[in-house]
Amino acid sequence: MNASRDTTDGEHDGHARSRVAALRAVLAIGVSVFAIDLWLPSSLVLGSLLILPVLASAWLQSPRFTNVVTVACAFAGIFGAVIGLGGGATSPPTTVALQMACSLFVILVSGQLALMRIRSEVRLDRSRELVATALRSIADAVVTTDRNDLVTLVNGPAQQLLGADAAAARGRPLDRVVRLERDPQTMTPADPRAPRRRLLVVTEGGQEIRRPVEVTSSPIVGVRGEDFGRVLVLRDASDVVAFEERMRELAYRDGLTGLANRRSLEERLDLELKHARRARVRLGVLFLDLDKFKAINDTYGHRAGDQLLVAVGERLSAALREADTVARISGDEFCVLVPEVGSREDLGVVANKLLDAVVRPVVLEGVAVPISPSIGAALYPDDAGSADELLxxxxxxMYRAKGLGGAGWAVHDGATQRWSPAAHAAVEDPRRRPNDARSSANDAPTAQRTPAPHEGATTGNSIENGTRNDR
Structure with a gap:
């Protein structure tokens, strides 16, 4: 902004010096022509030369000053002619009068032409000033160039965004002032007039920083179609990008637990199935539903229920590999994708691990609340060949496990469901608090470990040798 103010002050000083020089030129020309006209009063040409100071006055762009000069030159022409007649001019009086009339006509017409030129220049200057003021006042960053792509204007927001000084940028090639790179994460809009997302490269503290910006480039075309350059409008898109990322996260993430949501799970499942078909490996899917979750909500409130869901999500995530996917698909239901699982036994190991991770009590409102899940598992391609069938x-x-008392897991084997009968345990009703006098040590919640997978799950034929030893 200081640079812009210094530039404006310099322009004002230049205009003041030009006005003084023009004023001196008008006076010098007027006096010289009048003196010569007095010396040779019969000369029509020299009398007509009084139009020169009139035309010169137009440079000052002051209608009042031009009118004064016009009237002064007209009186000077008349005065010179009168003096010439009184001094014994060689030309007849009629000729001198005609010369004077012609001189007055030329002077007055020249004065009117000069006024028209002044008014046009004033309107043009005001229009330019208005455009320049608008470009400087606009909130977006604006950079204009000439037809050779040399920078002609950089407004205040552009100076802040680019970190460039307006005076230093003026006259430089545009690509050296505005460095743009294509953003690989955005698509080119179908409408060429729509803003395009680009990465603006700026240097701060000796390091290059890339900021997302929306760029609109439009040609500056005259009324006759001539090319005057182009105007570049840049808008900082950092907030827009952050908002889009937030919307994308909300679209694919559960807002409460931060886990993948149903939409994200479905897309991930499609990708994992394609990979399993291509690599000829198995894919495991586990459904998990919390037992007696409604009773917990009724007893401790929905806020405590939300805390419980968050805790379960964290436990499931901690018990799985990075390659696995855990999603909250609704209410208290979770789904887990286990890619490249070796066999049905390995899937049972995963289910048992998730069971052990979840059955630990969760402290809600200062009370250790026992929880347990019912888990159902299925295997691709042994049990189903499509995503919907697998789910x-x-x-x-999962409903088979819940029907047998919960706190356990069951594995689908195609025609029947095989249940691990000793996997579930009696779980205390959450509405009976541990410090309740009616509770006793005999009915305290317990959780039994699931037996070895071969006790409750059929063994499927492996597509490829090898098991998940990392479990």
Missing amino acids: SCADAA
Whole structure:
């Protein structure tokens, strides 16, 4: 802003010096022509030369000053002619009068032409000033160039965004002032007039920083179609990008637990199935539903219920590999994708690990609340060949586990569901608090470990040798 103010002050000083020089030129020309006209009063040409100071006055762009000069030159022409007649001019009086009339006509017409030129220049200057003021006042960063792509204007927001001084940028090639790179994460809009997302490269503290910006480039075309350059409008898109990332996160993430949501799970499942078909490996799917979650909500409130869901999500994530996917698909239902699982036994190991991770009590409102899940598991391609069928098989196995008392897991084997009978344990009703006098040590919640997978799950034929030893 200081640079812009210094530039404006310099322009004002230049205009003041030009006005003084023009004023001196008008006076010098007027006096010289009048003196010569007095010396040779019969000369029509020299009398007509009084139009020169009139035309010169137009440079000052002051209608009042031009009118004064015009009137002064007209009186000077008349005065010179009168003196010439009184001094014994060689030309007849009629000729001298005609010369004077012609001189007055030329002077007055020249004065009117000069006024028209002044008014046009004033309107043009005001229009330019208005455009320049608008470009400087606009909130977006604006950079204009000439037809050779040399920078002609950089407004205040552009100076801040680019970290460039307006005076230093003026006259430089545009690509040296505004460095733009294509943003690989954005698509080119179908409408060429729409803003395009680019990465603006700026240097701060000796380091290059890339900021997302929306760029609109438009040609500056005259009324006759001539090319005067172009105007570049840049808008900082950092907030827009952050908002888009937030919307994308909300679209694919559960807002409460931060886990993947149903939409994200479905897309991930499609990708994992394609990979499993291509690599000829198995894919495991587990459905997990919390037992007696409604009773916990009714007893401790929905806020405590939300805390419980967050805790379960964290436990599931901690018990899985980075390659696995855990999603909250609704209420108290979770789904887990286990890619490249070796066999049905390995899937049972995963289910048992998730069971052990979840059955630990959760402290809600200062009370250790016992929880347990019912888990159903299904295997691709042994149980189903499509995403919907695979989810249905896991869901059916989960309801089988819940129907047998919960706190356990069941594995679908295609035609029937196999249940691990000793996997579940009696779980205390959460509405009976541990410090309740009616509770006793005999009915305290317990959790038994699931037996070895071969006790409750059928063994499927492996597509490829090898098991998940990292479990």
